[in-house]
Amino acid sequence: MTVHDKRLARSHDDILEAIAAALDIPPGKFEEARQRYQALGSWLDRPESTLADLDPAISPHGSFLLGTVTRPLTDADEYDVDLICRVKGTKSALTQKQLKDAVGYEVALYARARNMARPDERRRCWTLNYAEGAQFHMDVLPALPDAQRYQAQLLAKGFRSLASDGDLSGHAIAITDNQRHDYALITDDWLQSNPYGYAAWFKGRMRVRLTEAKKSLAARERITASVDEIPDYKVRTPLQQAIQLLKRHRDCMFAKDGEHKPISIIITTLAAHAYNEEASLSAALQTILTNMDRYIVEHDGIAWVANPVNPAENFADKWPEEPRKRDNFFRWLAQARQDFAQYLRASPFDTVPAELERRLGPTLVKRAIASVMPEEAPIGAPALLLGGTHDAELERARRAVDEVQRSGSQSRPWTR
Amino acid sequence: MRWMRCSAAVPSRAPGRAETIALLTLSEVEAAIAFDQPGLRATCKNDAILVEGTFLVTDGNGACDPEGPLTQYAIRIELSPTYPRIEPRVFETGGRITRDPDHHINGDGDCCVTVWENWLATAYDTGIAAYLSGPLREYFLGQFWFEKTGSWPFGERAHGMNGMEEAYADALGIANRRRDILYYLRILRLPRPKGHWPCPCSSGRRLRDCHAADLWSLHRRIPSHLARAMLVRLQPRKGELSRTGF
Numbered sequence: 069m070t071v072h073d074k075r076l077a078r079s080h081d082d083i084l085e086a087i088a089a090a091l092d093i094p095p096g097k098f099e100e101a102r103q104r105y106q107a108l109g110s111w112l113d114r115p116e117s118t119l120a121d122l123d124p125a126i127s128p129h130g131s132f133l134l135g136t137v138t139r140p141l142t143d144a145d146e147y148d149v150d151l152i153c154r155v156k157g158t159k160s161a162l163t164q165k166q167l168k169d170a171v172g173y174e175v176a177l178y179a180r181a182r183n184m185a186r187p188d189e190r191r192r193c194w195t196l197n198y199a200e201g202a203q204f205h206m207d208v209l210p211a212l213p214d215a216q217r218y219q220a221q222l223l224a225k226g227f228r229s230l231a232s233d234g235d236l237s238g239h240a241i242a243i244t245d246n247q248r249h250d251y252a253l254i255t256d257d258w259l260q261s262n263p264y265g266y267a268a269w270f271k272g273r274m275r276v277r278l279t280e281a282k283k284s285l286a287a288r289e290r291i292t293a294s295v296d297e298i299p300d301y302k303v304r305t306p307l308q309q310a311i312q313l314l315k316r317h318r319d320c321m322f323a324k325d326g327e328h329k330p331i332s333i334i335i336t337t338l339a340a341h342a343y344n345e346e347a348s349l350s351a352a353l354q355t356i357l358t359n360m361d362r363y364i365v366e367h368d369g370i371a372w373v374a375n376p377v378n379p380a381e382n383f384a385d386k387w388p389e390e391p392r393k394r395d396n397f398f399r400w401l402a403q404a405r406q407d408f409a410q411y412l413r414a415s416p417f418d419t420v421p422a423e424l425e426r427r428l429g430p431t432l433v434k435r436a437i438a439s440v441m442p443e444e445a446p447i448g449a450p451a452l453l454l455g456g457t458h459d460a461e462l463e464r465a466r467r468a469v470d471e472v473q474r475s476g477s478q479s480r481p482w483t484r
Numbered sequence: 485m486r487w488m489r490c491s492a493a494v495p496s497r498a499p500g501r502a503e504t505i506a507l508l509t510l511s512e513v514e515a516a517i518a519f520d521q522p523g524l525r526a527t528c529k530n531d532a533i534l535v536e537g538t539f540l541v542t543d544g545n546g547a548c549d550p551e552g553p554l555t556q557y558a559i560r561i562e563l564s565p566t567y568p569r570i571e572p573r574v575f576e577t578g579g580r581i582t583r584d585p586d587h588h589i590n591g592d593g594d595c596c597v598t599v600w601e602n603w604l605a606t607a608y609d610t611g612i613a614a615y616l617s618g619p620l621r622e623y624f625l626g627q628f629w630f631e632k633t634g635s636w637p638f639g640e641r642a643h644g645m646n647g648m649e650e651a652y653a654d655a656l657g658i659a660n661r662r663r664d665i666l667y668y669l670r671i672l673r674l675p676r677p678k679g680h681w682p683c684p685c686s687s688g689r690r691l692r693d694c695h696a697a698d699l700w701s702l703h704r705r706i707p708s709h710l711a712r713a714m715l716v717r718l719q720p721r722k723g724e725l726s727r728t729g730f
Contacts, residue, residue: 080548350548358519409522414540416552462632464554468543468625469637479598479619481588481626482641482651 077440080417084349087428088309090436091316093137093147098301101132101149101204108196108206111178112153112171119174122155126208129263134270135301136311136336140203141319141429147204152263154211154241162212164244165252168194171210192245192259211261214242218260218378225380236377239264265377273340277305277347306352307343311336313353313428317404320427322396330397334373334383338363341376350412357405361398403427507565508533508612516613523556535561536577541624555628557581561620568610569709571600574620581627585643588623597623599641599651601714605706606655645718652714655706658684666718666725672703672711 077083093101109126112119130150131137140146153171168189175187175194187194193209218240222231230237242258250257271278281303282295291298304312314335322329338360346352365372370388375381387394407424415421418441425433513526513533523538540553558578564570574595583589588596598619604610607618622638629637641647653660656668667684671677671691677699679692687694706714715725 079550354519358515405518406522409519412548413520413522413542414538414553414556417548417550419552458632461554464543464549464551465625465629465632468541468554469629471544472622472625472638479603479622480639480641480651481596481623481636482599482647483585483588483596483643484590 075440076442077417077437079350080412081348081350082440083417083420083437084313084353085309086436086440087433088304088312088349090432090439091138091312091428092304093139097147097203098137100202101147101206104198104202105149105151105206108151108175108178108208111181112174117174119155119170122157122170124153124155124171124174126151126153128152129209129267131332131336133263133267134311134336135304135308136315136332138312138315138319139432141323143203146202149204149206151206151208152211152241153208154213157212159212159214159242159256159258160254163252163254164248164250164258165246167210167212168244168246171208175208189246191247192243209243209261211241211243212258213239214258214260215240217242217256218262221260221380222378227379230377230379235268236265237262262375262377266375269376270336270340271300273343274305274307274345276345277307278303280347281305306346306349307340307356309349310343310352310356311339313349313408314339314356314404316429316432317407317424317427318400320429321400321403325396328390328392328396330393330400331383334397335360337373337376337383353408354412357401357408361401505566505569508563508567509565513563513612516611516616520613521616524559531565533563533565535559535563539620539624541621541628554625557624557627563612567612568604568615569713572615574623576627587627587630588640595623599648601710601717602651602655604710648717652718656702662718666715666720668702669706669711669715669718670725671699672706673708673715675708677703 075082077086105126105128109124111117112124112126114120117124127133128150129152130148132149137147155167155171157167172187172189172194175196179185179187179196184199185197187196187208189195190207193207196206196208198204198206215238219231219237222228222237240260240262243261245251245259248259278300279295282298285291285298285303286293286295315332318330318335339356341363342356342359343352344355346355363373364384365374367382370382371384371394373383375383384394384397387397407421407427410421411424418437420428420433420437510526510528510533513535517524517526517535521537521540523540524535525537526533526535528534536559538556539559541555541557542549543551543554557576557580560575560577562573562575564572574597575593576589576595581587581589581595583593585591590596603615603619607614626636626638629635641650649662649665650660652665652669656665658664658668664684671681671684677691677696679690679696681691683689683691683694684699685695691699
């Protein structure tokens with residue numbers, strides 16, 4: 069997604085940005101997915117659709133909406149495109165089953181019209197599988213607007229400011245769940261979700277850098293449109309890139325234990341909390357990795373990763389019953405700190421340590437580095453050798469000494 | 485999420501004059517080294533926290549150096565849970581630094597990083613992270629510079645008691661005269677300096693009528709526990725302390 073200008077890397081940031089760009093969904097693939105879900109949206113809203121009266125609208129949520137999509141671990145894996153099919157119905161007129169079946173019926177018709185396999189029913193959504201070459205599938209989540217009830221519940225729990233913030237709670241939805249006892253009954257008590265409110269919160273955590281990235285894109289591409297008209301998905305901020313790197317690190321580390329790996333929403337939420345509008349990817353990674361666990365709080369002895377747009381919801385609610393998930397999160401965090409710190413603190417920019425390379429995918433890392441390094445560069449040679457002449461070392465030391473002297477030396481050695 | 489302590493909390497002084505010291509925890513040390521010093525590992529051993537491994541000396545402070553660290557030293561740090569009241573002991577374990585006073589290695593093998601109380605009195609932040617990125621980094625940067633040039637980039641203190649007096653005088657902001665240093669510390673060791681004592685400026689007036697405000701300001705930087713520690717290290721001779729100031 070990031071427009072890559074082919075300049076040669078000169079810093080750790082250049083290399084990390086190249087890896088993040090390689091991790092991102094390719095622009096062509098993103099556009100293909102966008103066109104396909106828009107086509108599905110048009111199908112659901114066509115005049116002869118059984119849903120037409122309910123004015124269905126399809127839109128992405130999850131990592132597609134947040135701009136934190138990462139390439140699947142292998143070419144055999146697929147991008148998971150999460151979609152919401154929101155209809156203008158009411159819970160007094162529809163059961164969860166009726167909504168799920170109605171959306172499923174139209175999605176199945178769509179699949180048949182395009183010679184695709186029948187959609188698979190999941191607990192809360194329909195999965196639409198595309199042909200092998202497409203390398204993605206779409207999870208379509210049927211939903212109704214449910215902001216009023218969501219805001220009333222926030223208010224009842226004392227979250228007054230959230231309840232009155234239209235961006236954060238005014239687009240909440242009710243979703244279906246076929247495991248619930250009242251699945252086929254008319255009831256007001258549907259499962260709720262607030263992906264658009266979450267996305268608004270997430271965007272708020274990187275507002276300065278998002279605007280800056282758009283301005284930079286406009287200048288680079290000579291775009292005359294105002295910054296507000298540039299879609300968010302055209303750019304990536306250091307926060308989004310950092311999350312992409314961290315999710316990839318997690319995927320590689322838990323390639324054989326996917327069931328118990330730290331979940332993306334926890335990594336994304338904690339990273340966004342810790343992020344402080346750092347301008348560079350390296351600084352963002354340092355801040356996030358150093359501080360993200362501070363946003364896990366204890367409620368009555370239970371670890372709590374609060375949904376920022378519904379603090380009563382705990383993203384880590386599985387940890388008490390499956391302690392391995394909690395242990396894996398902290399194990400992953402310690403390893404990610406160690407791996408990224410080894411690169412950013414202990415290595416020259418052109419030498420990605422083997423451990424980090426292994427946990428980001430050696431092929432991907434090598435390809436990303438090759439795209440920003442001259443072919444004849446001695447990749448892998450330690451900096452102490454590269455710049456290791458007496459004069460070069462002395463010059464670096466002189467700069468360091470000058471800097472300490474400017475800032476006021478804190479110590480002078482002594483002997484007892 | 486870990487709140488491991490190497491030992492239980494201890495009162496800093498006798499009951500009745502209670503002042504609780506926040507004990508240094510393993511998780512604090514781990515947080516301090518987690519990103520900036522990835523070559524170090526912290527463990528608890530008995531009551532102490534041991535930090536061992538490779539200490540990186542970077543040529544920038546905070547940001548990552550494109551060329552990697554300037555140099556690195558194998559070290560061991562022994563931290564008391566009552567840090568910063570108790571000075572950390574640092575050992576260079578790789579044998580790179582000659583073990584002699586001229587290389588600022590003490591007789592018992594530990595590195596003489598700085599006059600501890602001088603740093604405590606003058607630094608804005610005396611947390612463990614600030615120590616690692618401040619005096620310790622400067623010490624090893626200085627060692628590297630000395631290796632290359634034969635000189636100490638930030639100067640050096642005189643050996644032994646003379647260096648300590650020099651550092652204390654700097655911390656107090658006064659001329660380096662032992663008698664004056666002792667009198668200042670005698671005043672500052674009290675929780676509330678005595679207003680009827682002679683002012684240390686030698687004006688002959690009482691402190692409350694002269695430089696009381698300055699002394700109070702100094703007392704915030706050098707609180708009584710630190711002044712007492714400095715006095716103890718100066719090892720005043722019998723009667724020497726009582727003669728100062730009067």
